[in-house]
Amino acid sequence: MPETFAPDVNRVDCPSRIILEHVTSRWGVLVLAALLDRSYRFSELRRHVGGVSEKMLAQTLQALERDGFVLRDAKPVIPPRVDYSLTPLGQEVAAKVNSLAHWVESKVPDVMQARDQYDKAR
Amino acid sequence: MPETFAPDVNRVDCPSRIILEHVTSRWGVLVLAALLDRSYRFSELRRHVGGVSEKMLAQTLQALERDGFVLRDAKPVIPPRVDYSLTPLGQEVAAKVNSLAHWVESKVPDVMQARDQYDKAR
DNA sequence: CGGTATCCTTTACGATACTG
DNA sequence: CAGTATCGTAAAGGATACCG
Secondary structure, three states: OOOOOOOOOOOOOOHHHHHHHHHOOHHHHHHHHHHHHOOEEHHHHHHHOOOOOHHHHHHHHHHHHHOOOEEEEEEOOOOOEEEEEEOHHHHHHHHHHHHHHHHHHHOHHHHHHHHHHHHHOO | OOOOOOOOOOOOOOHHHHHHHHHOOHHHHHHHHHHHHOOEEHHHHHHHOOOOOHHHHHHHHHHHHHOOOEEEEEEOOOOOEEEEEEOHHHHHHHHHHHHHHHHHHHOHHHHHHHHHHHHHOO
């Protein structure tokens, strides 16, 4: 019995690829990191994550909800109120993604310096 | 003196955004994870990371090298031989990215089930 | 308020061909 | 072998308008 069923991100057709792309997507990373602190309403999240369009935010949230990372809670009130939060599974990825994001923030100077070096050499 | 200089991924114009996009890019993630194990030659890496084209691999490696994460060692031999490895800074991100990738692999069944639930509900 | 639908532009990406 | 150059396509993304 061959071992062909263990998920492997290096295989083109492995489902883990798409999941990974959802969580590491441009807006996916930022949305997950934001929701780690607290729950957000749609437009609140839109203001928090700089530069995201309504379309992309909706699309990103839907992908993350479908994958079981984000919980969508639409209150039946007028005007509409929808709260987004993390599921337990979502909290796990979000923690990792958030750690990555903050690491990058902290290393900005190092990267800038590396770029100067690189660019100077050519 | 206002605190406007601390890198913040939520700001549109913060350099951390671009760095984060390099390391979380489709191929950036997989390249970093691969190099965590050992160094690779170009075509070796291309075979390891399923589905990557020469163009995208070269482009990804250049971005990561410029940011100071990857070391490019071109031996002056014929035929050409180029080894790619991680810098100390690169090992730090790669560890985080690799941890994320493997977490995702391990949660594939959970995500699949969440998707079934989601799709069934509509 | 929290979206969707539509249109349009830009970027990403892949395939192929070529070079030191 | 390890790329670069060129081209064409597909996908991502933004702007705007509209709706429950």
